Amino acid sequence: MKTRLLFTFFILLIIGCNSSKRFYNSGYVNLKNDIEEIDLNIVNDLPLCKVEIEGKTYSFLVDTGAPTVISDEIFKTLNLKESYKSSMTDSQNRKRQEKFAVIPQIKIGNLIFKDIGSAVIKFENKELKCFGFDGIVGANLLSHIFCEFNYQESKILVSKNLTAFSLERYDLILNFNPKNQKTPIINGKFLNKNLSFTFDTGFAGSIKIPNNLEYYKNKISEDKFILSNGINSISLYGTSITNKTIELKNEIYIDNLLFKDELIDTGESTLIGNEFLKNYIFLIDWKSNKIYLKSIINSDKKQVKSFGFSYLFDKGKAIVVSKIEEKKIPINLGDEIIRIDDFDFTTIKSEDYCKYYLNKVEKDKEVIDITIKRENNLLNFKLEKQTFIK
CATH class of the missing domain: 2.30.42.10 (PDZ domain)
Structure with a gap:
């Protein structure tokens, strides 16, 4: 049983259409061994890891819902050259013009990534600063490797070869379509409405669907939903507006798979986050656009208390x-x-x-x-x- 907060923290960053697709296909990775391990520090259901850039160690959020990001301070320290500027949109649909640059090298454990495209952002949100990270290991960097996330053991196993993992151990397979920045997008359905979910390890919550209050209230029994008013989330460019949202318990289709009795809340974005994902070990395959999930026995009752x-x-x-x-x-x-x-x-x-x-x-x-x-x-x-x- 878990006590749930009424607001969640998440970073969802969408790059503007004028961004270069080639920019996020750039880079490559060198691995010392066939399979490597990245240690995670889980802070309030968000995964952080240590990265090394030019001999200095930083803390980065591991976020499939965003491109790779460095702070403006790191950009200045490295004396990087600005590649171009483009708009960025966060989970509350706030837009800003941000600059972009290529990072010559990022080291994560024994992995060395070279020429990785990155957004450059000033982390000004005071809640964001509490997590103590200096950047984001984003989808475009992670797409160079096969990544198996295990939140219970606070680690990611990575390899350049899918054969390093035993695929028969996984229970479920989800298909996705990657955005330009490589973020996985999964089709789904809720109450006969088609949805497109962002697979987002930068989202601390469970499953989020668009606000449609009256429709949901007419379809869900009263004991399976609650109505909240106020600020329900914190994102990169600030808190959400004061708004009425619903949290509910219902079945939902993700890809063509039915998940029963899931806790779902409403907001500005459509997301699958860590409160759902921590019940699984999951492997992301950007070569075949598949996500493999292995169920982990979880004694937590799915309830809102x-x-x-x-x-x-x-x-x-x-x-x-x-x-x-x-x-x-x-x-x-x-x-x-x-x-x-x-x-x-x-x-x-x-x-x-x-x-x-x-x-x-x-x-x-x-x-x-x-x-x-x-x-x-x-x-x-x-x-x-x-x-x-x-």
């Missing part, structure tokens, strides 16, 4: 930014959290922001005493975690 609200820090204050509607939850959007049990939020220093953003003080609690400030009034409540979807 929480206190019914989430908060972010704004100007040193913990502000409620989302809540489940139509339930008995006395917390409102915009309330300032003053205290949870013995923890005083007004004492948090700016340098400790990331600590409390990544590790919520109420995360492992079943009951909390909470004090909030609303219109200059202090209000106290005792809250129990509720199971909103079983």
